[in-house]
Amino acid sequence: MSKAYPCLDIDLKKLAHNTREIIKLCHENGVEPVIVTKVFCANETIVKTIVNEGINTVGDSRIKNLMKLKQINCKKLLVRIPMKSEADSVVQYADISLNSELEVIKELSHCALNHNKLHEIILMIDLGDLREGVLPQDVLDTVKEIIKLPNIKLIGLGTNLTCYGGVIPEENNLTELVNLKNKIEEEFNIKLPIVSGGNSSSFYMVVNHTIPKGVNQLRIGEALVLGRETAFEKDLNNLYNDSIILKGEIIELKEKPSLPKGRIGVDAFGNKPSFQDKGLMQRAIIALGKQDILLEGLTPLDSKIEILGASSDHLLLDLTKCGKEYKVGDIVEFHMNYGCLLAAMTSNYVNLEFKI
Numbered sequence: 001m002s003k004a005y006p007c008l009d010i011d012l013k014k015l016a017h018n019t020r021e022i023i024k025l026c027h028e029n030g031v032e033p034v035i036v037t038k039v040f041c042a043n044e045t046i047v048k049t050i051v052n053e054g055i056n057t058v059g060d061s062r063i064k065n066l067m068k069l070k071q072i073n074c075k076k077l078l079v080r081i082p083m084k085s086e087a088d089s090v091v092q093y094a095d096i097s098l099n100s101e102l103e104v105i106k107e108l109s110h111c112a113l114n115h116n117k118l119h120e121i122i123l124m125i126d127l128g129d130l131r132e133g134v135l136p137q138d139v140l141d142t143v144k145e146i147i148k149l150p151n152i153k154l155i156g157l158g159t160n161l162t163c164y165g166g167v168i169p170e171e172n173n174l175t176e177l178v179n180l181k182n183k184i185e186e187e188f189n190i191k192l193p194i195v196s197g198g199n200s201s202s203f204y205m206v207v208n209h210t211i212p213k214g215v216n217q218l219r220i221g222e223a224l225v226l227g228r229e230t231a232f233e234k235d236l237n238n239l240y241n242d243s244i245i246l247k248g249e250i251i252e253l254k255e256k257p258s259l260p261k262g263r264i265g266v267d268a269f270g271n272k273p274s275f276q277d278k279g280l281m282q283r284a285i286i287a288l289g290k291q292d293i294l295l296e297g298l299t300p301l302d303s304k305i306e307i308l309g310a311s312s313d314h315l316l317l318d319l320t321k322c323g324k325e326y327k328v329g330d331i332v333e334f335h336m337n338y339g340c341l342l343a344a345m346t347s348n349y350v351n352l353e354f355k356i
């Protein structure tokens, strides 16, 4: 059967290998990895693959994604702090959620009671990145209220770094998290078994064996799929960074000038374009556009190809420097960064092809 383009070629063997490698490195350091599935919209085939490799808990930011995983036998963690309005779905489809607002936790408690369920929560602490989390000075007061709530079980503390403020996880901020956990355990005479020390930006500390003792969970998405850590954006040894490749088809290929002819207004997105005269070019159009990709995150595998731009449905390439002879109907392959992969996975117009 011929493929339908554009498509994402998803190599499940490579993803399985990356999963095993992440589990091994984490376990060597006393850390249990949670795989975060949002960048691939919790695609069930991929989730089954990683669960088969021994992942016990998967996390996603969207309840709609967790709902798809109802039949898959693993714990589900909601990683975006919940909306109060979705609390009822949260207790139904997530076993655990990350939280920072007492108001919402009270609502979760109420819904959990209705469903006769015990909902587990990890309290998020803002260690400086200024996205979600209770400030350290407010933690004890918050915990005091949480532990009064029925059908809610506080199972640990967590933090998220390098997402908004770009703050790097280090010994000092992660140790602060462990210390806070110890303080809560003493103060309230409870056990908090989980210290969730961040995302793929904390992974370098596992690789270097510098993750502070006591941090026993990481929530990993990008490192699995793109084979790189995100604190210093380094490729990880022994992990594939080409598990998922984007493929698009050439629908026009012509020699055309590099400068538009006529008075220049704005492009399809309201931006005023500017151009450099490079003479005649071998220009290709790929059936793929801004509805499916993040232009800045796209890198052709053929390094001689230059990306010129895109509109909603057309991607323009300069093939002038390519040694290879392309023709209409040929397929061009691309690497993607995180944002571009997220867009491509989310687009209804991009097909998925699995290699097993």
Ligand SMILES: *Cc1c(COP(=O)(O)O)cnc(C)c1O
Residues within 6 Å of the ligand: 036, 038, 061, 079, 080, 098, 160, 198, 199, 200, 201, 219, 220, 221, 222, 223, 230
């Ligand atoms: C997205 C997300 C993760 C995973 O991040 P990666 O950089 O993909 O590893 C972990 N925790 C939270 C709260 C997230 O939102």
